[in-house]
Amino acid sequence: MTKIVSAKIQKKSGKASKKSFKQTLQDFDKNKNKNQNKINKNLKDPSKKPNKYSKVKNGSNNVTGSTAVSVPSSSATSAPSSSLIQGSSSKLSSLQHQFLKKLEGARFRTINEELYTTRGDVAFQEFQRDPSKFEIYHKGYRDQAALWPVNPLDSIIQWIISCHKKATIADMGCGDARLAASVPNKVHSFDLVAVNTTVTPCDIAHVPLATGSVDIVIFCLSLMGVNMPDFIKEALRILKINGILKVAEVRSRFGDNKGILAFNKFLQRAGFEVKAHDRMAQNKMFFEVECVKMTDEGIVDDTFELKPCQYKKR
Ligand SMILES: C[S@@+](CC[C@H](N)C(=O)[O-])C[C@H]1O[C@@H](n2cnc3c(N)ncnc32)[C@H](O)[C@@H]1O
Numbered sequence: 357m358t359k360i361v362s363a364k365i366q367k368k369s370g371k372a373s374k375k376s377f378k379q380t381l382q383d384f385d386k387n388k389n390k391n392q393n394k395i396n397k398n399l400k401d402p403s404k405k406p407n408k409y410s411k412v413k414n415g416s417n418n419v420t421g422s423t424a425v426s427v428p429s430s431s432a433t434s435a436p437s438s439s440l441i442q443g444s445s446s447k448l449s450s451l452q453h454q455f456l457k458k459l460e461g462a463r464f465r466t467i468n469e470e471l472y473t474t475r476g477d478v479a480f481q482e483f484q485r486d487p488s489k490f491e492i493y494h495k496g497y498r499d500q501a502a503l504w505p506v507n508p509l510d511s512i513i514q515w516i517i518s519c520h521k522k523a524t525i526a527d528m529g530c531g532d533a534r535l536a537a538s539v540p541n542k543v544h545s546f547d548l549v550a551v552n553t554t555v556t557p558c559d560i561a562h563v564p565l566a567t568g569s570v571d572i573v574i575f576c577l578s579l580m581g582v583n584m585p586d587f588i589k590e591a592l593r594i595l596k597i598n599g600i601l602k603v604a605e606v607r608s609r610f611g612d613n614k615g616i617l618a619f620n621k622f623l624q625r626a627g628f629e630v631k632a633h634d635r636m637a638q639n640k641m642f643f644e645v646e647c648v649k650m651t652d653e654g655i656v657d658d659t660f661e662l663k664p665c666q667y668k669k670r
Contacts, residue, residue, distance in 0.1 A: 460492065460495065460496065461496065463492050463496075464492060464493060464495070464496025464497070464667070465496075465666075465667050467489050467492060467493045467496075468493065468496070468497075468665070468666075468667055469664065469666070470482070470489075471493070471580045471581070472580050472581075472582075472664030472665060473582060473664060474581060474582065475581050475582055475583045476559040476560060476561045476580075476581035476583055476586065476587065477559045477561065477562075477583075479548055479559070479580075479581060480548050480557075480558065480559040483548040483549050484548070484549070484557070487549045490547075490548060490549035490551075494531060494532060494551075496667075497531070498532075500667065504641065505639075505641075506639065506642070508576055508577065508604035508642045508644060509534060509535060509576050509577075509604070511604075511644070512535065512574060512576055512602060512604065513534075513535060513538045513539060515602075516535075516539045516541060516572070517538075517539055517540075520541070520571070520572060520600075521539075521540055521541065522541070523541055523570075523571035523572045523600075524541065524542045524544075524569070524570045524571050524572070525539075525541050525542070525543045525544065525570060525571065525572045525573075525574060526543075526544045526546065526563065526565060526570045526572070526573045526574070526591075526594055527543055527544065527545045527546065527574050527576075528546055528560040528563070528573060528574060528575050528578055528587060528590075528591070529546070529547055529560055529575060529576070529577070529578020529579075529580065530545035530546060530547050530555060530578075531547060531551075531578075532551050533545045533547075533551060533552060533554050533555050535574065535576070536554050537554075544556065544563070544565060544570065546558050546560050546563050547560075559581075560575075560578070560587050560590060561581075561583065561586035561587055561589075561590050562590065563590060563594065565594045566594070567593050567594065568593075568594070568595070568596045568597070569594055569596070570594050570595060570596065570599060571595075571596060571599050571600065572595075572599060572600045572601075572602065573591040573594065573595055573599070573600070573601050573602070574602050575587065575591070575601075575602070575603045575604070575605075576602075576604045577604060577605060577606065579603065579605060579662060582661070583658075584660070584661070584662060585622075585656050585657060585658045585659075585660050586658075588601075588622075588623070588626055588656055589626075589656050592626060592627055592628075592649060592652065592654070592656070595649045596649070597649055597650070597651075597652075598648055598649065598650075599648070599649045600631075600646060600647070600648055600649075601623070601628055601646070601647050601648075601649065602644070602645075602646050603644065603645050604642055604643070604644045605642065605643050605644075605662070606641065606642060606643075606665045607639075607640065607641060607642055607643045608663065608665065609662040609663045609664070609665055610643060610662065610663070611663060616634065616643060618660075619645070619660075619662070620633060620645065622656075622657055622660045623645070623647050624647075625654055625655050625656075625657060626654040626655065626656045626657075627649060627650055627651040627652065627653065627654025628647035628648060628649055628650065628654070629647055629648045629650050630645060630646075630647045631646050631647055631648055632644075632645070632646040633645055633646075
């Protein structure tokens with residue numbers, strides 16, 4: 357019995373990217389009674405071992421430096437935090453919660469892959485058409501970030517508060533706009549979908565700011581589209597001369613140290629002087645670079661690419 361339930365979960369998880377999550381949820385609800393009978397029968401039989409989905413896994417932060425980052429597994433006993441789950445399944449068993457979590461994880465990984473393998477303008481159209489993608493992505497992203505030993509955004513916030521309190525800032529790919537909420541500065545926050553009124557929804561290759569109007573541009577884990585060089589061009593456009601560009605990225609996106617040096621070279625050719633290189637060198641998970649705009653006459657290499665960041669299923 358355990359095997360049958362597990363096999364069904366695996367099969368349905370695999371289909372999550374093809375079906376809409378809500379549709380799958382509805383299908384699941386239809387079969388709820390049938391599944392519950394099987395589960396009850398299983399629970400009544402003490403000789404049955406718990407299956408792998410009922411194990412409580414250790415939520416370690418998995419700082420491995422490998423090319424993939426793990427999606428956190430969840431405890432079988434923990435309540436689901438997503439509004440989607442809470443709203444529609446308050447009577448579900450913990451096994452069913454686990455199943456829904458798996459579906460959410462699959463959906464998150466699909467959207468994440470989409471963001472890393474499409475252009476920013478295409479992602480913008482898609483997220484505007486279906487803003488629930490943003491919600492699902494950010495739920496998965498928050499779960500993931502909660503397990504990191506450090507979040508690069510925290511270090512950026514500290515850096516602004518201690519060194520650049522008066523600077524005007526553009527936060528490109530701001531997510532839930534935590535940066536703007538954490539510093540006293542004037543912050544222009546941009547993302548594919550606006551979580552609140554402080555955020556302007558747009559593609560960060562084209563932000564509605566005047567040329568040479570900001571002191572600092574931040575890309576915190578947001579150089580996602582395949583046309584990433586266009587985001588750097590836009591940063592160059594809106595930055596004043598001597599303005600600062602700050603990039604934090606998942607280290608594995610650069611491959612190895614050579615990849616990091618190639619990225620620095622790409623920025624130098626574009627017109628920046630690299631000031632603080634890899635302040636987080638001891639951090640196996642993230643890379644951070646800070647540079648100053650020296651000229652408008654640089655050359656941005658349109659062919660430069662970073663590897664997509666994949667979130668491993670655990
Ligand atoms: C990994 S999240 C990081 C969010 C935030 N910077 C933080 O550190 O919490 C990356 C964000 O970049 C946004 N993003 C990716 N490509 C974008 C684009 N072309 N235009 C606007 N936002 C984009 C995503 O929607 C997502 O919110």
